[in-house]
Amino acid sequence: MGIAVNGIDVTDAEIAAEMAHHANAANPLKQAVHEVVLRRVLLDEADRLGIVSGDASDDERIETLFACEVQVPEVDDLACRRYYDAHKAAFTRGELVEARHILFQVTPEAPLELLRETATLILEELRHRPERFEELAKRYSNCPSGAVGGSLGQLKRGDCVPEFDAVLFRLAAGELAGRLVETRFGLHIVQVQRRLEGTLLPFDSVREQVADTLRRESWQRALHQYLHVLVGRAKIEGVELEGAESPLVQ
Structure with a gap:
């Protein structure tokens, strides 16, 4: 038909x-x-x-x-104010983080289940011995940043894919994400080293x-x-x- x-x-x-x-x-x-x-x-x-x-x-x-x-x-103004209060991050300018990560990229030779097991073990090691981050990034990361200990430099909101961004800007300075971050690139162990909080634009503007x-x-x-x-x-x-x-x- x-x-x-x-x-x-x-x-x-x-x-x-x-x-x-x-x-x-x-x-x-x-x-x-x-x-x-x-x-x-x-x-x-x-x-x-x-x-x-x-x-x-x-x-x-x-x-x-x-x-x-x-x-x-x-x-109306009330609806605008409620939206502004609920989305202050979107109206903050100058917010930056300095971060590093270890990427475990999914490939036919390294299926997701195996990567997750390896990444989970390394994340657990870093919880106990965070000083090993640079060493382990150089050994295991599939990102070019691994050569410099996983450093991604300074990042602002929107520089990374949304699922990575969402975790990155919730972490405090020095904090290691408590779980693996999954993106289209694979699995990541993420740590924020420094933060610059930025300035919230006033509502009227x-x-x-x-x-x-x-x-x-x-x-x-x-x-x-x-x-x-x-x-x-x-x-x-x-x-x-x-x-x-x-x-x-x-």
């Missing part, structure tokens, strides 16, 4: 044309089908509501549909930035809910539309 939206078939030509926009997607075909089907659902809803301006493009009709149907409440963030988040939530309603109401055959997340609505 082919793919149809509200009784109208989706053609292979439509999908092929859409695939050109998703060459870098993990699954270009799946993403293209998702986009074509969602666009059909939205345009059918625009037709139902009479949004049929002769000169408007499909994208303009969809934007008009969103403007008419997706309602987002205004952001970032109030509009916070408000813009909250507006975007509120818009995405409202839009996601709206799309789920439309998709649930539409008759879609031949494919299961997973969620309503799409470049159409970003």
Whole structure:
């Protein structure tokens, strides 16, 4: 059975044309089908509501549909203040850490289970004898930094992958992470040697930035809910539309 939206078939030509926009997607075909089907659902809803301006493009009709149907409440000072208080790290400037690590990289010759066992033993050794960090980094680390005892130098937030960053900026000066840190690169033993705490920007100076963030988040939530309603109401055959997340609505 082919793919149809509200009784109208989706053609292979439509999908092929859409695939050109998703060459870098993990699954270009799946993403293209998702986009074509969602666009059909939205345009059918625009037709139902009479949004049929002769000169408007499909994208303009969809934007008009969103403007008419997706309602987002205004952001107030209290909401901005709560967000600011809960995300102070994001508004801190000049925060730096000096850190070092030992990387155990996953390879076909060194599977994850074996690496985890070795890394756990070395982490336990460093808990008792932290002075051996440089020595063990030179011996075991699969990172070029191993040649200098695992030193990564000074780092600011965002310099490392998020899962590494999250641990790095929670550690106190001199603290060794109590667990192995897993990233796309492998397993890490991490220690922060020094910290520079940085300066928190005052609320008034970032109030509009916070408000813009909250507006975007509120818009995405409202839009996601709206799309789920439309998709649930539409008759879609031949494919299961997973969620309503799409470049159409970003």
